[in-house]
Amino acid sequence: MSYRTDRNSDPELSFSDAELRDLAVAWLTLSAAFALLFEPIHRGGNVALFVEMVVLSLVTVGMGFLLHEIAHKVVAIEHGQTAEFRADYQMLFLAIMGALVGFLFAAPGAVYHRGQITERENGLIALAGPVTNLLLALLFLPLMILPGILGVIGQMGIWINLFLAAFNMIPFGPLDGKSVLEWHKGVFTLVFVPSVLLAGFVVFYVGLF
Template sequence: MVRFSKGEVRDILISMVVIAGVFAYVFSGRNLQVALIRLPATLVTVGLGFVLHEIAHKLMAIRYGFWAEYRLWLEGLVLALVTSYFGFVFAAPGAVYIHGNYIDRDVNGKISIAGPLTNIMLALIFLMASSVLPSPFRDVAVLGYAVNSFLALFNLIPIAVLDGAKVFRWNPLIWLIAAASAFALTFNSMF
């Protein structure tokens, strides 16, 4: 059974609201009034993408017998707020911390790929929904598609602490397929 501590739920909710808020602010052209109007849509699209991404990491870690818990990173939330002021979002709100015996490269890669794959699946679900939903729901689905494809691509960058570095070390071919898929979805969402 998967359990969430009160602190973990609090950290997820704070991170979700801040991340949805900064995306709403940037998507509104940095107009606070418009951002407040767009906040419900970004809570659904960005919030869902963020929360399910982190839960996917947690579930995969638990599957391999590890203790896992999401923890907010205050500096990352502040960075997201500051970058949104300049018109873009660099979000590193926190991470799922994993504890247990030694985590080998294979298991770490599998835990790491779970988040971006979740965003790719969400992007595809939102894309399919956008073709059948009436406006304004279609607009929310298009936003969900664009945001989740971007979240997958961003997280698959193979640097430092991002998921992409761990996936690449585990299996470069799987990283390439996932990154190419996220890139194609992101590139397609721009048009």
């Protein structure tokens, strides 16, 4: 997710201590939330399986979330913006609470970018995150046919990245889809529709595992 403000500043590709802290907290919290969704220990799930799921989520959610946000940051800087990720601690709490009841609202924070920018450039910055997740889903696809832990990582990587792409393309509030839709309806449709269909297909027809 990305969010635009209007204050100008000289852009540079760097990560502050506060940004690294927020990325780490969001990564760990999202991983725990996904693990609760996959292996609901609070409903009598196996503790060992839950711990294993947390580790797997750190890998798959970590790649999906971190590269999504870094993609926003890199594209924003390429367009002359100052960009930095900030965690939303209320939304992280909501992610954990939602996972406990079987629903995950994955909006852990946003890359805030500042500077003069066009509507097209703002749309491209927003689009970078979901497109990155779709590409990651493709990268995880070959692992899915492998046996054992690699196959599980492949399945989780595909599902999580399709979910993140579809969710973030919803044209509502601070989510990426709203900025993309405001810029170009055709591009929005081209990314949003396949993301939702693929995520729905995996959840309702293939299954998570």
